[in-house]
Amino acid sequence: MHPITTVGASGTPDMARTWSYLKATWNTAMTTTHQSTTQTHSEWEGEVTQFVADGLEICYSDAAGIVEGQPFYVQQAWGKGLNSRETADKVLKECRDPS
Incomplete structure (x- = not known):
């Protein structure tokens, strides 16, 4: 399993939560203030x-x-x-x- 994949209560990958995490961190990681x-x-x-x-x-x-x-x-x-x-x-x- 990919390290950033989140897992739901049943132990299976929760792709909706993973996608939300990626969207949130992508904007943070790729933007800086200069x-x-x-x-x-x-x-x-x-x-x-x-x-x-x-x-x-x-x-x-x-x-x-x-x-x-x-x-x-x-x-x-x-x-x-x-x-x-x-x-x-x-x-x-x-x-x-x-x-």
């Missing part, structure tokens, strides 16, 4: 990608490949609540000087 605005992970990552594209003077799709190639730094930055500019700077630094 500078008093609520921003989804997708919006934030899009901004990170645009900052990388601007910083390297490359197209957005090439920048997306760079950002996707740095999942550790991107996930760490999201978890720490860094804004998109700070995250892009971290990604750019890692691209220029991988250690």
